[in-house]
Amino acid sequence: EPEVTQTPSHQVTQMGQEVILRCVPISNHLYFYWYRQILGQKVEFLVSFYNNEISEKSEIFDDQFSVERPDGSNFTLKIRSTKLEDSAMYFCASSVTTMTVYGYTFGSGTRLTVV
Amino acid sequence: KQEVTQIPAALSVPEGENLVLNCSFTDSAIYNLQWFRQDPGKGLTSLLLIQSSQREQTSGRLNASLDKSSGRSTLYIAASQPGDSATYLCAVSHLTEYGNKLVFGAGTILRVKS
Numbered sequence: 001e002p003e004v005t006q007t008p009s010h011q012v013t014q015m016g017q018e019v020i021l022r023c024v025p026i027s028n029h030l031y032f033y034w035y036r037q038i039l040g041q042k043v044e045f046l047v048s049f050y051n052n053e054i055s056e057k058s059e060i061f062d063d064q065f066s067v068e069r070p071d072g073s074n075f076t077l078k079i080r081s082t083k084l085e086d087s088a089m090y091f092c093a094s095s096v097t098t099m100t101v102y103g104y105t106f107g108s109g110t111r112l113t114v115v
Numbered sequence: 116k117q118e119v120t121q122i123p124a125a126l127s128v129p130e131g132e133n134l135v136l137n138c139s140f141t142d143s144a145i146y147n148l149q150w151f152r153q154d155p156g157k158g159l160t161s162l163l164l165i166q167s168s169q170r171e172q173t174s175g176r177l178n179a180s181l182d183k184s185s186g187r188s189t190l191y192i193a194a195s196q197p198g199d200s201a202t203y204l205c206a207v208s209h210l211t212e213y214g215n216k217l218v219f220g221a222g223t224i225l226r227v228k229s
Contacts, residue, residue, distance in 0.1 A: 006158075033216070043159070043204065043219040056216060091158060095215070103149050104217065108158035 002026040006092050006107035013082055013114055021077045021110045023092030032075045033093040033104070034067065036060070043091070049075065082114045117142045121205055121220035128195055129228050136190040136223045138205030143186050146210040149217070150179050150190050153202045162203075163190070195227045 005024040013019050025032050034046040047057040049067050064080045075094075079086055092107040118141045128134055138148070147166045151159040163172045163179040165188070171180040178191040192199060202224050206217040 031215070035217070042221050043206070043217075045216040045218070048216060056211070058216075089156075103147070103161050103164040105161065106151075106159040111156070 002105070004092055004094055004105050004107035006090075006110050008110060009108065010111045011113070013112070015084060015114055016081050019079050019082055019112065021079075021090050021092075021112070023075045023077075023107055024073050025075055025092065025094035026105055027073070029094035029096055029105070031055075031095045032067075032069070033095075034077045035091045035093065035106075036088040037091065037109075038085075038088040046077075046090075079112075082112075084114050087112055087114045117145075117207060117209065117218045119205060119207055119218050119220035121203075121223050123223060124221065125224040125226075127226040127228065130195060130197060132195050132227075133191070133193050134195055134225070136192070136203050136205075136225070138188040138190070138220055140186045140188075140207050140218075142209070143183050144209065145183065145207040146215060148179075148181055148188050148205065148207050150177075150188075151204040151206065153204055153222070155202075159204065192225075195225075197227050197229045199227050200225055 007022045032049045035043050037043045045058050047061045048055045066078045068076050089109045089111050091109045093104045095104050120139045122137045149164045150162045152162055153159050165172050165181045176193040181188045202222040204222045205220045208215050208217050
C-alpha cells in the first residue's frame, strides 16, 4: 500500500536554528498538508499546498514557516528560527484531490525537539 | 469555528468487550469524517472514512456511524483485543474554495487488558 514518507523521524535542534522537515507524498496525490501535534494536545492544521502554492494556512503558520515542493517528489516544511514552543510532532499528509473520497494518508511524523 | 469533542478521554476494558467511542462536532456542515488510530509516539493510521451523505462504514471489527444533523459519530469496536490499545482520533473536514483541512478531537486513549 502506498505510503507517505517523512524524514528524519526525530530531530533535535538548538533554539534559533533553521530546520527542514522532509516528506515524500504518495506519487499520484495532488494536495499536500502539514499538521503538528504538541505533546498532549490536539493535532492542528498548519498548511495545505496545491499546484505549487499555499491554498490555506492557519494562524500558527506565521512568517517563520515556509513550505516548498522543490522537485516532483519532495514536500518540505522549513522553520526559520526555531523556538522552544515549536517542539512537536510534525505530520505530513497527502490526498488525491480536495474531494477526499479516500481521505488523507498521513506520514509517520517527525518529532522535533528544540533545546 | 468547528470544535470536535471526544468522550471518554480514556477507557480501560477487559479483552473481549465490545465498546463505543464517541465524537461530537459543533458545525454539522462537514464534508466527511475520518477515524484514526495513533500508537504512542507514532503517526496516524486511517481506520474509517464516512462521507457526509453516508450513515456508517464497516471494516472488520470496526463500525463507524455518522449522524450529521446532530453532529455525532460513534466508533464501535467489537470483541476488543490488547492490540487495539491506542489513541483513537476523530477528525472532520470542510470543503472550501481553499481546500479541505481536518479538525481533530483530542482523542480517546483505549487500553484493552488481557
